[in-house]
Amino acid sequence: MIRFHKEGYKIILVTFIFCIAVILLAEKFLDIIWLSKTIQVLAVAFLIIVLQFFRNPKRLTSLNDNTIIAPVDGKVVVIEEVEEPEYFKDKRIQVSIFMSPINVHVTRYAMSGIVKYSKYHPGKYLVAWHPKASTENERTTVVLKNETIGEILYRQIAGALAKRIVNYAKEGDKVTQGTDAGFIKFGSRVDVYLPLGTKINVNLGDKVKGGVQVIAEK
The missing domain is CATH 2.70.70.10 (Glucose Permease (Domain IIA))
Structure with missing residues (x-):
């Protein structure tokens, strides 16, 4: 399961809402199919990039004072x-x-x-x-x-x-x-x-x- 850092929660939420809005608006108001699909793909790609920035994988550290x-x-x-x-x-x-x-x-x-x-x-x-x-x-x-x-x-x-x-x-x-x-x-x-x-x-x-x-x- 992918974990995200707490510093990214707010940005991830805002980005998610923004991208969903862009996808829905493009679907509703753009009659040019290729343009609508391009904008939707770019919105999804932008969300993926933001998610990538804030991922926080669990790491197992071997503690050693030396x-x-x-x-x-x-x-x-x-x-x-x-x-x-x-x-x-x-x-x-x-x-x-x-x-x-x-x-x-x-x-x-x-x-x-x-x-x-x-x-x-x-x-x-x-x-x-x-x-x-x-x-x-x-x-x-x-x-x-x-x-x-x-x-x-x-x-x-x-x-x-x-x-x-x-x-x-x-x-x-x-x-x-x-x-x-x-x-x-x-x-x-x-x-x-x-x-x-x-x-x-x-x-x-x-x-x-x-x-x-x-x-x-x-």
Whole structure:
């Protein structure tokens, strides 16, 4: 059975009503059969696309305090040592995962631990792969800490289509690896910042599965 994320309920309902109205109106008022059928097919296709955006498949996470799992579905587009300027203010290993419109857009906690930091930043809507997207786009920054790995940071970044980031992490929360951490409506990208020396288990171009695939380990 297909599950949908709660952040999509309202949009799905509005879209469903809109598409049904379009289909009925096209049937009633358009005498040109091919045009009527084309509009109806497009309405159904639009509904399917919206349903796809908000699907929320159940994932079985193997809990392990020594591992970092992919927080989202998508493609690994960055693996590099960088300066993280907001929280750590030192060198970290950045792993970035880009979500296309066809990916699941749920954000999941990459590890179990305590939420040490959670902050929302308003910003622009540059395309997600733009070099300045991680510092200028709308985004949220969350830091998790456990006793084995220490602190990691993940950043939800809005893109050209994504106009709302949903972040459930609150400072002081105790969270469980693989559980629901939020949602980026219509997708974008998530950057993960790991301690130097962390073993990276993915390569550039790899497609990863959120909540399941181990992307790094201590």
